Amino acid sequence: EIVMTQSPATLSVSPGERATLSCRASQSVSSNLAWYQQKPGQAPRLLIYGASTRATGIPARFSGSGSGTEFTLTISSLQSEDFAVYYCQQYNNWPKTFGQGTKVEIK
Amino acid sequence: EVQLVESGGGLVQPGRSLRLSCTASGFTFGDYAMSWFRQAPGKGLEWVGFIRSKAYGGTTEYAASVKGRFTISRDDSKSIAYLQMNSLKTEDTAVYYCTRDRVVLVVYAMYYYMDVWGKGTTVTVSS
Numbered sequence: 001e002i003v004m005t006q007s008p009a010t011l012s013v014s015p016g017e018r019a020t021l022s023c024r025a026s027q028s029v030s031s032n033l034a035w036y037q038q039k040p041g042q043a044p045r046l047l048i049y050g051a052s053t054r055a056t057g058i059p060a061r062f063s064g065s066g067s068g069t070e071f072t073l074t075i076s077s078l079q080s081e082d083f084a085v086y087y088c089q090q091y092n093n094w095p096k097t098f099g100q101g102t103k104v105e106i107k
Numbered sequence: 108e109v110q111l112v113e114s115g116g117g118l119v120q121p122g123r124s125l126r127l128s129c130t131a132s133g134f135t136f137g138d139y140a141m142s143w144f145r146q147a148p149g150k151g152l153e154w155v156g157f158i159r160s161k162a163y164g165g166t167t168e169y170a171a172s173v174k175g176r177f178t179i180s181r182d183d184s185k186s187i188a189y190l191q192m193n194s195l196k197t198e199d200t201a202v203y204y205c206t207r208d209r210v211v212l213v214v215y216a217m218y219y220y221m222d223v224w225g226k227g228t229t230v231t232v233s234s
Binding site: 032034036038042043044045046049050055056087089091092094095096097098099100101 | 142151157170209222226
């Protein structure tokens with residue numbers, strides 16, 4: 001099983017600032033990596049797939065990069081609606097596995 | 108509008124069974140693979156299982172934690188995916204989500220990511 005490790009666990013950011021979230025895979029997942037956003041009481045929402053492709057309707061302030069074992073999600077200028085938990089997930093191998101999540105909170 | 112709606116959750120005793128349904132609308136259900144995920148209270152996301160579209164054999168994959176106890180099936184005529192859960196344990200308590208899966212073809216390999224999620228249904232296993 002591929003273990004996904006996200007850092008940091010919590011990120012305190014002021015509105016308008018840049019947020020950088022990291023995700024590391026225990027072995028290569030190529031570019032088969034997705035990022036999801038989850039707000040309290042809601043289902044996850046797809047942000048990025050293929051490591052760097054924004055899903056339909058996702059604002060351009062969200063960007064993903066990386067391949068192999070190291071990945072990054074960047075939110076260029078945090079808006080109030082972006083404070084949430086973010087999960088990375090690999091779909092290169094079965095079982096599909098998630099990182100433990102990074103909570104982006106208001107500083 | 109593309110939509111997935113889970114139903115069938117509730118309170119069930121350990122060792123009993125429960126069947127969840129995922130009703131799809133707004134897209135051609137039979138063209139897509141589907142997955143089930145769960146999230147225990149205050150915890151992260153866990154993949155439960157997956158079913159391919161009939162075009163790719165309609166075969167299934169399961170997480171080790173549920174293999175042999177849970178079964179995923181689909182009824183394309185009704186646009187519904189099912190999660191049959193048997194021999195339930197207290198650790199199966201969670202919100203269960205279904206997802207629509209998009210396929211990525213790379214040479215001879217196929218990869219699936221989830222682009223649409225339902226709102227979830229809560230399963231509580233307790234005596």
